[in-house]
Amino acid sequence: MNKINHDQLLSLEHPFVKVNVKSPSSIPVEKYRSALKLSQKHIEKEISNLTNTITEIIKKSAQGNVDAKQVEVALDAIITRLSTLKRKLRDIRAEESLYAQRTKVRLQHLEEFLSINSLDSDDFARWSRVRLNRILIDYMLRDGFRGSATLLAKSENIEQLVDIELFVQSGKVEQALMRYSCTECLQWCNDNKSGLKKIKSTLEFSLREQEFIELARERRTREAIAYAKKHLTPWQDTHMKEISQVMGLLAFPPDTKCHPYKRLYDKSRWTDLISQFRSNNFALQYFTPEPLLAVTLQAGLAALKTPMCYKPEHRNVNCPVCDPNMLGALATELPLSHHFNSSIVCKISGHIMNEDNLPMALPNNYVYSYNALAEMASLNNDKVTCPRTGSVYDISEIKKVFIS
Structure with missing residues (x-):
């Protein structure tokens, strides 16, 4: 009865560390891939510049048009660029080491759980406390309480088991969207282009559409037309209907009463952009759409909920669902539990x-x-x-x- 079902609990831990638990040797951590691609991008860019510079010097030398001073300046520029590349690669290497250490700590945390066999053991109580703190920190980060989440992580010494940095970065993008700026979010889209393509995201189009809307709102017609040609026409194969509609804003002022265009001018679209960004970000980071706290609470409440819970004369003081002012309110929309063998x-x-x-x-x-x-x-x-x-x-x- 007190034996732990490891597989059931680990099924909720996929976002914790993107790893196939049945094959621990395979650790496809997303951050490793990003760091590797960034290193490759810097190296290819500098090698290309170096090759072009040297080719140009050789070409001029063959024609007898080379000047020693110009060659010296060009070589100094190459040395400076290579020094900069070395510094960038060193920073990326440090970042990779951070991810390696964090992955190691998280795998050790899961390995410790796999070695526990009883729900009554002190080891399970200690491990569960760490997991509860992780879940609470995740909930606070999603709700914007980053300061409280950071203090809890430090006090419990579990900084490497939570993703505070990711939420800090995403928080900057969300704050920019709250200020009616798409710049930071568009940069995020560019940095995560391949991942967004895999999940078939339309976030970039929504951002481009919103920037066009803001130009139309300010009645900067020529700039809006130029912007549409550059940034909206590449989407015409998949979003022609939306492009056609948004182009109609050039003929309608921001105070229009015409419903389709009034809705496009509505500032609530910025809130929709924040929700879309958050959804895409969670998908790329393999986070659950809902906080893990809500998921675990709902699973437990659904297992306990019966028709008797909402009848005052049958309420049980030891049943969390029977309390109408606390967890009972959270369980209102959940299905009833199905008992093949009822307990009295x-x-x-x-x-x-x-x-x-x-x-x-x-x-x-x-x-x-x-x-x-x-x-x-x-x-x-x-x-x-x-x-x-x-x-x-x-x-x-x-x-x-x-x-x-």
């Missing part, structure tokens, strides 16, 4: 009634557990009181109940 819980003690704690009926036909009634009788001269009606009976009057 004593209204007095909250314990399950079974062969070791038989259900007993009072003369008024209300049923409670034997253990609860026996304990009550021992304290009241063999008298028991029904908590529902207040009726008092002798313990000898109770009868066994056989449920079929």
Whole structure:
């Protein structure tokens, strides 16, 4: 009963470290790929410039038009560029080392869990505390409480088990969108172009569309037309309908009452852009769309929820769903649990009634557990009181109940 089902819990840990747990030797961490591509990009760019410069010097030398001073200046420029490249690669290398260390720590955290076999062990309690703190930090980061999340991570010494930096970076993009600026988000799209293409994202088009709308709002017609030619026409194969509609803004002022164009001018589109960016960012980082706290709470509440939870006369003080002001409110929209074998819980003690704690009926036909009634009788001269009606009976009057 207390044995841990490792696979079920690990199925929720995919965003924690992008790794195939059944094959730990394979660790396709997304940040490694990004760092490698960035290094390759810098190297290819500088090698191309170096090759072009040297080719030009050789060509001029062959024609007898080379000047020693010009060659010296060109070589100095090459040395400077290579020094800059070396510094960039050193920074990227340091970043890769950071990701390597973080991945190692996270894998050790999961490996520790795999070595725990009992829910009652102290090791599981300690591991669960770390996991709970991770879930709380994830929730706070998503809700914008980055300061509190950082303090909790530091106090529990789990900075390497959470993704504060990613949320700080995404927070800067969201803040720019709140200021009605698409620049930072467009740069983010450019940095993550291949990943966004894989998930078939339309975020870049939405941003380009919004920048056109802002030009139309300011009645900068010529600039808007030039912008559309440069940034919207590349999307005409897939978004021709949206482009045609947005171009109509050139004929309608921002205070128009015409519904399609009034909606395009609405400032609420910026909130939609923030939601779209957040969704795309979570998809690229392999985060769950909803906070893991909400996912785990909903799973637990759905397993406990029954029709009786929302009937005042049947509420159980030990059931979290039965509290209408707390978790019960969160469980309102969740489905009922499906029990193939029902459990009967004593209204007095909250314990399950079974062969070791038989259900007993009072003369008024209300049923409670034997253990609860026996304990009550021992304290009241063999008298028991029904908590529902207040009726008092002798313990000898109770009868066994056989449920079929």
